[in-house]
Amino acid sequence: MLVEAHSKVRASHLKRDAYLYVRQSTVRQVFENTESTKRQYALKQRAVALGWPVERVHVIDTDLGQSGASAVDREGFKRLITEVSLGHVGVVLGLEVSRLARNCTDWHRLLELCALTDALILDEDGIYDPNDFNDRLLLGLKGTMSEAELHFLRARLQGGILNKAKRGELASPLPVGFVYDEQKRVRLDPDSQVRESIRLFFQTFRRVGSAYATVKYFKDQGLLFPRRLRKGLHKGELVWGELCHSRTLGLLHNPRYAGAFVFGRVQTRKGVDGKAIYRKLPREEWFSLLPGVHEGYIAFEEYEDNQHRLRECALAYGLERPRTPPREGPALLQGIVICGKCGCRMTVRYHERRGTLLPQYVCQRDGIEHAGNPCQRIPGVTVDRAIGELLVETMTPMALDVALAVQEELSKRLDEADRLRAKQVERIRYEVDLARQRYMQVDPNNRLVADVLEAEWNQKLRALEEAQEESERQSQSDRLRISAEERAQVLALTTDFPKLWNDPNTPDRDRKRMVRLLIEDVTLTRGGNIKVQVRFKGGTSATMEPAVPRPACKMWQTANEVIARMDKLLDNYTYEQMASILNEEGLYSGKGKPFNGILVGNNCREYGLKSRWHRLREQGLLTVEEMAQILKVSTATVNAWHRYGILKGHVYNDKQQCLFEPPGADRPFKWQGRKLSKRHPLIEFVSDHVKEVQYEA
Numbered sequence: 001m002l003v004e005a006h007s008k009v010r011a012s013h014l015k016r017d018a019y020l021y022v023r024q025s026t027v028r029q030v031f032e033n034t035e036s037t038k039r040q041y042a043l044k045q046r047a048v049a050l051g052w053p054v055e056r057v058h059v060i061d062t063d064l065g066q067s068g069a070s071a072v073d074r075e076g077f078k079r080l081i082t083e084v085s086l087g088h089v090g091v092v093l094g095l096e097v098s099r100l101a102r103n104c105t106d107w108h109r110l111l112e113l114c115a116l117t118d119a120l121i122l123d124e125d126g127i128y129d130p131n132d133f134n135d136r137l138l139l140g141l142k143g144t145m146s147e148a149e150l151h152f153l154r155a156r157l158q159g160g161i162l163n164k165a166k167r168g169e170l171a172s173p174l175p176v177g178f179v180y181d182e183q184k185r186v187r188l189d190p191d192s193q194v195r196e197s198i199r200l201f202f203q204t205f206r207r208v209g210s211a212y213a214t215v216k217y218f219k220d221q222g223l224l225f226p227r228r229l230r231k232g233l234h235k236g237e238l239v240w241g242e243l244c245h246s247r248t249l250g251l252l253h254n255p256r257y258a259g260a261f262v263f264g265r266v267q268t269r270k271g272v273d274g275k276a277i278y279r280k281l282p283r284e285e286w287f288s289l290l291p292g293v294h295e296g297y298i299a300f301e302e303y304e305d306n307q308h309r310l311r312e313c314a315l316a317y318g319l320e321r322p323r324t325p326p327r328e329g330p331a332l333l334q335g336i337v338i339c340g341k342c343g344c345r346m347t348v349r350y351h352e353r354r355g356t357l358l359p360q361y362v363c364q365r366d367g368i369e370h371a372g373n374p375c376q377r378i379p380g381v382t383v384d385r386a387i388g389e390l391l392v393e394t395m396t397p398m399a400l401d402v403a404l405a406v407q408e409e410l411s412k413r414l415d416e417a418d419r420l421r422a423k424q425v426e427r428i429r430y431e432v433d434l435a436r437q438r439y440m441q442v443d444p445n446n447r448l449v450a451d452v453l454e455a456e457w458n459q460k461l462r463a464l465e466e467a468q469e470e471s472e473r474q475s476q477s478d479r480l481r482i483s484a485e486e487r488a489q490v491l492a493l494t495t496d497f498p499k500l501w502n503d504p505n506t507p508d509r510d511r512k513r514m515v516r517l518l519i520e521d522v523t524l525t526r527g528g529n530i531k532v533q534v535r536f537k538g539g540t541s542a543t544m545e546p547a548v549p550r551p552a553c554k555m556w557q558t559a560n561e562v563i564a565r566m567d568k569l570l571d572n573y574t575y576e577q578m579a580s581i582l583n584e585e586g587l588y589s590g591k592g593k594p595f596n597g598i599l600v601g602n603n604c605r606e607y608g609l610k611s612r613w614h615r616l617r618e619q620g621l622l623t624v625e626e627m628a629q630i631l632k633v634s635t636a637t638v639n640a641w642h643r644y645g646i647l648k649g650h651v652y653n654d655k656q657q658c659l660f661e662p663p664g665a666d667r668p669f670k671w672q673g674r675k676l677s678k679r680h681p682l683i684e685f686v687s688d689h690v691k692e693v694q695y696e697a
């Protein structure tokens with residue numbers, strides 16, 4: 001054997017490096033099966049014995065803990081393949097080489113590459129040359145056996161598992177709230193806090209009826225929910241955390257909480273790239289569902305009820321939301337909006353106002369998961385309008401560009417066809433020349449030959465004529481046809497789009513289809529303005545920032561300058577006086593209407609301006625009652641005195657009611673027998689009576 005082995009190793013092999021591939025499929029094997037690892041490393045010594053210098057024996061052991069069932073995710077195996085195909089490898093070392101790859105495709109690829117690059121393969125049994133037929137056959141068999149071994153192993157395991165699962169005896173990982181006892185029977189968790197939490201959870205769902213409301217209740221009450229760690233260093237430990245929506249659904253859908261044994265709810269299979277694909281199966285396809293196998297937190301009937309309720313909720317609110325096909329609603333970007341804050345897909349909500357549906361784009365995945373507020377909401381009308389304008393605006397030059405490019409491409413192709421036709425004509429002309437020469441060279445007396453040659457020449461001439469005509473006609477008709485078509489297309493693209501887009505008869509669904517033809521997706525971010533980032537099909541992008549519409553309550557707000565003016569006028573005028581001043585100054589209310597006394601009054605109250613009455617009171621002015629008390633007269637007298645200018649008052653409202661300046665030292669007194677009109681005012685009279693409206697500059 002050794003002699004034979006030596007004969008296979010040649011100088012060309014020794015010139016290149018040796019690669020030792022070490023693998024243990026699971027982490028446990030790595031720790032427990034150290035013997036096998038040692039054997040794998042011992043192979044290195046064999047390579048040295050065969051003549052490879054020790055520093056040129058490379059060990060690839062990055063795949064420790066990776067299964068050999070597929071090359072995907074096995075960096076080491078990939079590296080080995082790369083090195084072999086680059087021709088760097090003289091020999092591949094491995095313990096039972098067929099275990100290099102448990103998958104026939106990977107194994108045969110390695111064999112093929114080793115054969116092509118003339119690399120040897122070495123294991124504990126011997127050394128093989130993949131170029132040698134017998135060795136190759138043996139290696140192929142080894143690979144097949146190895147895969148078969150894996151298959152039988154798996155089938156035996158799987159069979160055992162399935163049998164147990166059918167009887168409901170399979171010990172599968174339990175959800176939180178259950179534990180296995182010493183006899184491997186399922187029991188409720190001995191931790192009373194865990195049990196109470198789960199009971200409360202199901203009670204809450206029974207009461208509130210939706211997963212979201214259950215999450216919200218736990219959040220509002222500040223209650224934590226237990227979770228058992230499935231893997232990692234602290235595997236099996238209990239941790240307490242916030243209850244989230246997906247967990248809630250998981251619990252509600254899990255029949256184990258109703259004391260049922262279940263197996264095969266998820267199907268796993270390998271995808272094209274070798275990665276596992278998980279698919280949730282509908283209930284009728286589950287491998288086994290056995291109610292009443294162990295104690296539960298709820299009755300099986302309640303579990304069924306819960307499923308029914310969840311299904312109803314899901315129908316009401318929509319299930320998963322990937323990129324969805326266009327539906328009937330008017331929201332233009334339904335299904336292609338992405339949240340600029342968290343990257344989730346946004347959904348559409350509609351609310352109706354005066355008979356029209358108004359869309360709103362909402363990012364609510366996170367909000368639902370943790371029963372919080374939506375990440376962001378964006379008014380759809382603004383965004384949709386901006387997108388529409390963008391499309392109508394960009395469609396014209398964009399379409400022209402495309403059309404021109406197409407035109408160019410087509411004419412290039414036409415030119416090429418023309419050139420080909422010209423060549424064909426050229427060739428026939430050459431043949432005509434030949435035929436003519438042959439005819440000329442023949443002895444004219446040799447009639448028989450001369451006739452044949454003449455006929456041939458004539459025939460060629462006819463062919464030439466035909467070819468020329470054909471070529472001409474073809475190229476002309478081509479040009480005509482295409483230019484007409486082209487023109488129609490260009491026109492259609494540039495004129496039809498805006499027309500079609502703005503046509504109210506175009507169904508929303510069609511408009512959405514147009515959007516999807518042109519736009520890949522749209523990202524929305526709300527800051528002070530809405531940032532709309534559009535990604536067109538084909539890679540170009542555009543960014544817009546339409547202004548956020550003012551909320552309805554603010555739309556009718558009176559401008560701040562007007563309010564400031566009112567504040568100033570209030571020092572000297574009543575509401576009606578102010579209204580006429582404001583109107584004269586050309587100022588309008590928030591709704592664009594002219595002012596009147598009532599409107600000014602409403603505005604002043606709404607914006608919390610201090611009333612004229614309060615202003616005058618602050619200046620120390622007295623009410624008619626206070627004045628009457630001080631002067632020891634009736635209120636009627638006070639008013640009369642004011643009318644005749646004996647008292648100084650200031651009008652504070654449009655009913656001409658006044659506040660009075662304190663009388664001071666020269667207070668008026670009753671003067672019996674003297675007409676009021678004849679009495680001289682005691683104090684200097686300055687009236688601010690209604691009629692004398694003073695305008696401020």
Ligand SMILES: [Zn+2]
Nearest residue numbers: 339342363375
């Ligand atoms: Zn978001």
